[in-house]
Amino acid sequence: MRQIPRSQEPELRGAAATDGADGLPGQNLSRLTSGEQVRLYLRRLIFDGVLRQGQRVPQDAVARALGVSRIPVREALIALEREGWITIIAHRGAFVNALDASSVHDHYELYGLFYGFAVRRAVERQGAELGERLAPLQKELAAAGDPEALQELSARFHRLIVEAAQSPRLRNMLKQMTGIVPGNFFELVPGVQAVEKRGTAAIVRAVRKADAQTAEREYVAMLRAQGDLVVELFRGRGMFERPDAEAAPASP
Structure with a gap:
């Protein structure tokens, strides 16, 4: 995965593809699949306020920003839905869930x-x-x-x-x-x-x-x-x- 081309993807500006596990045992990013890295990246977008509650996840923009196909992006969205971060609505897209x-x-x-x-x-x-x-x-x-x-x-x-x-x-x-x-x-x-x-x-x-x-x-x-x-x-x-x-x- 390449560095985020910020000038090309202004809607994703300010995010970093890093991860932690709240101080608890986690995984090494270098050992993660592309889908897992996209998942962590999207979580960071939400944390940084680049993606806000209720917003549609810009799947094509994420794929371009990270230099991947849409397949790992879809894998990441499925994982994030299981974790409760987003909701996927058929034929409408993926939306960031409300966090309370x-x-x-x-x-x-x-x-x-x-x-x-x-x-x-x-x-x-x-x-x-x-x-x-x-x-x-x-x-x-x-x-x-x-x-x-x-x-x-x-x-x-x-x-x-x-x-x-x-x-x-x-x-x-x-x-x-x-x-x-x-x-x-x-x-x-x-x-x-x-x-x-x-x-x-x-x-x-x-x-x-x-x-x-x-x-x-x-x-x-x-x-x-x-x-x-x-x-x-x-x-x-x-x-x-x-x-x-x-x-x-x-x-x-």
């Missing part, structure tokens, strides 16, 4: 439930020894000031817990979830670095005591607090507002 605070809160509540379950299972199966493995990583995370380093350390922390849970079913379910903030989570969301550092420290303290229930509660609390910050960010960016003139036609 409740859906963002639900996203992080689900993350909390999944990762809370993971840490509970991990402690039940590995005991306090897991805390000794997590502690050095959490210490590095606490000292990190660079968002790139923090994102990498955070992903390693969460991945270690998921691996320690030894639950293929859980791993498969987590693969179905995608980050709601495209880009570096710790760079884009004000206040989230402090939440991550406090939360992971509390999780490690509980794990070192082999206290699975407290570790689970701390995970849920950390991700709920992160969700609150993302809601605040999205509200400030006007992402919960639908321009009346651009409202999508109602589904039949």
Whole structure:
């Protein structure tokens, strides 16, 4: 995929094809298919306000901007509809869905439930020894000031817990979830670095005591607090507002 020719596609100006997974384990862009990269790019357009709620997705313009055929664009739209970002209306096009605070809160509540379950299972199966493995990583995370380093350390922390849970079913379910903030989570969301550092420290303290229930509660609390910050960010960016003139036609 080539760089976006901004002069040729003014309607897409201001977007960047980058991705993150809210500080949680994600995929490497270099390993993604064209359709997956288009999906991430479209999510960034929505995040940057280039595509607003109710607007039709300009499929031909996206294909030209990224130097791909319409096939990966259609693949991306199907995936985004499954994720709830857009609605495809036959013979009319794809339209950006309304995003509300409740859906963002639900996203992080689900993350909390999944990762809370993971840490509970991990402690039940590995005991306090897991805390000794997590502690050095959490210490590095606490000292990190660079968002790139923090994102990498955070992903390693969460991945270690998921691996320690030894639950293929859980791993498969987590693969179905995608980050709601495209880009570096710790760079884009004000206040989230402090939440991550406090939360992971509390999780490690509980794990070192082999206290699975407290570790689970701390995970849920950390991700709920992160969700609150993302809601605040999205509200400030006007992402919960639908321009009346651009409202999508109602589904039949």
